[in-house]
Amino acid sequence: xxxxxxxxxxxxxxxxxxxxxxxxxxxxxxxxxxxxxxxxxxxxxxxxxxxxxxxxxxxxxxxxxxx
Amino acid sequence: xxxxxxxxxxxxxxxxxxxxxxxxxxxxxxxxxxxxxxxxxxxxxxxxxxxxxxxxxxxxxxxxxxxxxxxxxxxxxxxxxxxxxxxxxxxxxxxxxxxxxxxxxxxxxxxxxxxxxxxxxxxxxxxxxxxxxxxxxxxxxxxxxxxxxxxxxxxxxxxxxxxxxxxxxxxxxxxxxxxxxxxxxxxxxxxxxxxxxxxxxxxxxxxxxxxxxxxxxxxxxxxxxxxxxxxxxxxxxxxxxxxxxxxxxxxxxxxxxxxxxxxxxxxxxxxxxxxxxxxxxxxxxxxxxxxxxxxxxxxxxxxxxxxxxxxxxxxxxxxxxxxxxxxxxxxxxx
Numbered sequence: 001x002x003x004x005x006x007x008x009x010x011x012x013x014x015x016x017x018x019x020x021x022x023x024x025x026x027x028x029x030x031x032x033x034x035x036x037x038x039x040x041x042x043x044x045x046x047x048x049x050x051x052x053x054x055x056x057x058x059x060x061x062x063x064x065x066x067x
Numbered sequence: 068x069x070x071x072x073x074x075x076x077x078x079x080x081x082x083x084x085x086x087x088x089x090x091x092x093x094x095x096x097x098x099x100x101x102x103x104x105x106x107x108x109x110x111x112x113x114x115x116x117x118x119x120x121x122x123x124x125x126x127x128x129x130x131x132x133x134x135x136x137x138x139x140x141x142x143x144x145x146x147x148x149x150x151x152x153x154x155x156x157x158x159x160x161x162x163x164x165x166x167x168x169x170x171x172x173x174x175x176x177x178x179x180x181x182x183x184x185x186x187x188x189x190x191x192x193x194x195x196x197x198x199x200x201x202x203x204x205x206x207x208x209x210x211x212x213x214x215x216x217x218x219x220x221x222x223x224x225x226x227x228x229x230x231x232x233x234x235x236x237x238x239x240x241x242x243x244x245x246x247x248x249x250x251x252x253x254x255x256x257x258x259x260x261x262x263x264x265x266x267x268x269x270x271x272x273x274x275x276x277x278x279x280x281x282x283x284x285x286x287x288x289x290x291x292x293x294x295x296x297x298x299x300x301x302x303x304x305x306x307x308x309x310x311x312x313x314x315x316x317x318x319x320x321x322x323x324x325x326x327x328x329x330x331x332x333x334x335x336x337x338x339x340x341x342x343x344x345x346x347x348x349x350x351x352x353x354x355x356x357x358x359x360x361x362x363x364x365x366x367x368x369x370x371x372x373x374x375x376x377x378x379x380x381x382x383x384x385x386x387x388x389x390x391x392x393x394x395x396x397x398x399x400x401x
Contacts, residue, residue, distance in 0.1 A: 006325040008164070009201050009291060028132065029125050033174035034194030036132060037167050044139050044160070059136065066129040 009038060013050055016042045020058050027065030094155040097145050098162055102237050104138035105166040109244035112170070115179045116246075128179060135167065158230055161205075162237070168202030169238045169258070171195055173245045176254055193295070199258075201291035206262035208288065209234065210395060211269050217399035235259065260388070264350030265300050267391035268384050270398040272303050272346070277394065282307070284344070287321055292329040297372050302332065303344035303382075313339050333376045344380040345373050355387035 011019070019039050022030060031039075043055045091099070111131045118124040142163060146156050175195045213227050238258070243251035265288065271277040272284045284303035293299045304317060316339045323331035332343065347368045349361065357365070365383035373381040386394075 006204075006288065006290065008205075009198060027125065027129065029122070032193070032195045033171040033179075034196070034198035036135075037171040037198050038194070040135050040139060040167060041164065043136070044143065044163075047143075055136075059133075062129060062133045062136070065126070066133065 008041070010045065011038045011042050013046075013054075016046075016051070016054055020054050020061070023058060023065075024061045027061070093145060093148055093150045094152075094159065097142060097151070097155075097159045098233065100145075101138065101142065101159065101163050101166060102233075102240075104134065105170065105237060106240055106244055108134055108170060109173065109241035112173060112177065112179060112245040113247070116177045124179065135170070139163070161209075162230075162234060165202060165205065165234050166237060166241065168198055168205070169241060172199040172202065172258060173242060173254060175199065177246060196295040197291045200294040203258060203261045204265070204288050204291055204294065206234070206259070207265040207269065210262065210266035211398075214266070214270060214395050214398040218401045260350040261348075263388070263391050263395070264348040264386055267350070267386055267394040268301055268346065268348045270394055271384075272301065274398075274401075277397075289332070290324050290326075290329065293324065293332070296329060297345075298347055298368065299345050299372060300348045301346040303346060303380075305342050305344070305380075309342055313342060317342065337377060340377050341379065343378060344382055345378050346382045346384060347372075348384045348386065350386050350388060350391055352388050355385050355390060357385055361385055 016039060019031065019035055022028075028036070039058070043051065043058070108131055111134070115124050115128050115131075118127075142159060145151070146159060151159075172195075209231055213231055216227065239252075239255045242255035242258075245251060246254055269286050269288065272280075272282075272286045275281050275283045278284075282305060285306050287302040287304065289299055289302050293302075302321075304321075306314070309317075313336075316335060320328075320331040320335050320339070335343070345368075347365075349364075361383075368383055369381050373379075
């Protein structure tokens with residue numbers, strides 16, 4: 001009953017996409033650090049083509065908004 | 068290649084020393100890389116505090132976020148190397164996740180990256196609070212697991228203790244880099260005390276000779292949602308004389324809870340609830356005597372989080388730091 005290790009908080013591809021799209025729009029002005037954390041963790045745990053494409057979009061948006 | 072001006076003898080010594088010196092393993096290099104990366108990020112965070120212009124603050128924070136992503140990308144490449152074992156890979160991920168979660172906690176406490184404190188798209192739920200609660204719980208789990216394994220004398224334990232120390236050292240360094248010595252120490256202690264308190268309480272309730280109820284509870288660290296939203300640090304299940312159907316009902320609720328079903332335990336039947344204790348833990352330095360504030364918090368917890376939701380059993384545990392450390396040390400030796 002209830003192991004010590006519980007599954008970590010994670011987001012699914014739909015939530016990751018929503019956060020990346022939000023980031024593309026506003027440079028993360030409305031993300032909180034918890035969402036940043038979950039997004040970064042999502043990119044680590046998921047290496048499928050869709051996740052890689054989202055990571056690439058996130059990188060590009062980061063570069064664009066950092067200018 | 069021979070260095071200019073070096074004698075043959077010197078050159079031979081250099082080559083011999085180089086050959087006999089054990090180079091750091093990929094695992095060690097990866098941990099060092101994570102540590103350096105997060106120390107730098109924490110230092111960068113410090114420059115963002117106290118800025119009034121939120122837009123400018125966010126703009127300046129973006130390279131920091133990019134740095135997090137770069138650290139992660141490089142780690143992913145390194146972790147594909149065959150020279151890393153699965154255990155080492157898991158520890159690198161864990162080390163990285165502790166640092167990421169703690170960076171989130173410091174960011175929130177320093178009011179960086181956080182435009183509308185506590186207001187999110189899901190009413191009543193702040194993602195940052197939940198991530199911080201999760202990281203704190205994972206630290207507790209690390210302490211508990213190592214203590215339990217110490218009592219079983221499992222192999223590789225010394226290395227796990229080294230890892231535990233490394234995690235705590237990194238978090239302390241990050242807090243000081245981000246917030247300066249005084250505030251950083253305070254932030255670190257607040258965070259770590261929560262983890263130590265829950266770990267000590269877990270071990271205490273698991274052992275009938277260490278808790279006031281004299282029972283060996285099944286102790287559950289609930290989902291971080293329950294921790295963040297209801298300030299419930301532990302759930303105790305009194306399995307003695309529990310009917311089978313109640314056992315199944317509670318098992319199902321706990322599983323649902325760990326998958327994010329915040330209300331699963333609150334929705335249990337009245338009879339099932341009678342086997343569950345909700346616990347809030349507080350760890351203090353110095354005396355563990357309850358202050359008036361503690362008593363007010365205890366009454367509020369029992370009233371709002373327990374009785375009003377149908378739980379007649381609860382505990383508000385105040386531990387002092389020395390007792391918590393002693394509890395953990397005793398568990399290591401059992």
